């Protein structure tokens with residue numbers, strides 16, 4: 001068995017959440033390491049990269065909305081800083097979003113969403129079907145109305161993850177390209193991890209940021225284990241040939257027969273079509289049914305997509321939590337912190353998560369804006385206290 005130098009902070013998982021945590025921790029002067037066999041991979045390899053605080057608003061998720069908006073506000077400066085540090089383009093595009101309705105039921109649903117957005121003080125504008133098509137001429141003639149949300153943007157999550165790896169390297173973060181097999185706990189305190197090859201990595205504090213696998217690390221005491229589950233999403237990538245550009249100017253989304261579908265146009269001609277939502281454990285098979293449903297629904301929205309080359313199909317796993325919100329900060333196990341459970345908003349929540357985790361690592365406390373996201377809300381005692 002080999003021993004490796006102690007880090008102040010050891011982050012388990014090098015997806016966008018673990019990477020931003022490591023980058024910000026290193027900037028605060030902590031000797032920081034990341035353990036992941038493939039840093040920069042994870043769900044960001046599949047994700048569409050919508051930064052959609054407003055169009056992703058759901059009933060019962062108003063607390064999460066506050067954190068989503070806090071992160072959306074940080075994005076321009078965050079993206080500029082990351083590009084300045086690394087020289088890498090992130091595909092950050094402030095293009096806005098349009099959510100449209102294809103029939104009377106969809107329109108009623110969108111009207112409700114619009115009312116909720118306005119009650120929540122958010123900016124979104126109701127458009128007639130004709131106005132929608134004026135903005136996006138490729139939309140189907142049957143579109144019955146929609147919401148224009150100029151504040152919901154997009155980024156390319158693959159480029160974001162690559163840039164975060166580069167920023168970490170520049171900030172002196174050490175990468176251990178291996179699996180963490182178990183958490184080491186010494187005198188009831190997290191003290192590092194044992195890697196799959198038997199290497200022991202010792203650390204002052206451990207941040208568990210292993211995405212949908214966060215609840216599977218051996219050795220984590222039961223009362224600190226995050227209740228995170230994988231939620232599968234299949235996504236297609238099409239390419240818009242130059243002669244068709246601009247095919248779409250902004251992200252287009254809709255609910256078709258109860259399923260969410262979106263089309264996210266990148267500046268480089270990539271068009272991302274997503275996404276299914278399936279509770280099938282850690283399965284990442286791309287299925288004929290998944291591809292069929294996405295193409296069928298996207299075609300109803302934008303019939304012209306059938307002309308485009310289909311260049312990639314993939315499935316990834318969202319780290320889902322019981323209330324669809326992340327788990328951030330200290331746990332019942334001294335020295336073990338969580339940064340996980342970001343579900344369908346992990347790319348959007350990357351900037352705020354980095355700041356929140358740096359604050360916790362520095363002060364021991366969650367900042368005010370993140371208090372509601374403590375992992376302790378899922379402890380047995382907290383659940384018993386909730387009103388029936």
Ligand SMILES: Cc1cc2nc3c(=O)[nH]c(=O)nc-3n(C[C@H](O)[C@H](O)[C@H](O)COP(=O)(O)OP(=O)(O)OC[C@H]3O[C@@H](n4cnc5c(N)ncnc54)[C@H](O)[C@@H]3O)c2cc1C
Nearest residue numbers: 013015016017042043049050180211233316345346347348
């Ligand atoms: C289809 C789909 C579409 C999405 N679209 C959007 C979107 O439009 N907008 C948005 O904001 N979000 C979106 N998301 C969600 C977003 O991608 C995730 O919330 C985010 O990527 C989660 O990041 P993470 O770092 O927490 O986890 P992950 O990306 O899962 O990364 C976890 C990392 O931990 C590593 N790991 C796990 N276990 C161990 C271990 N034991 N030892 C070492 N390393 C380990 C893995 O190798 C991996 O690299 C989407 C997700 C999917 C699947």
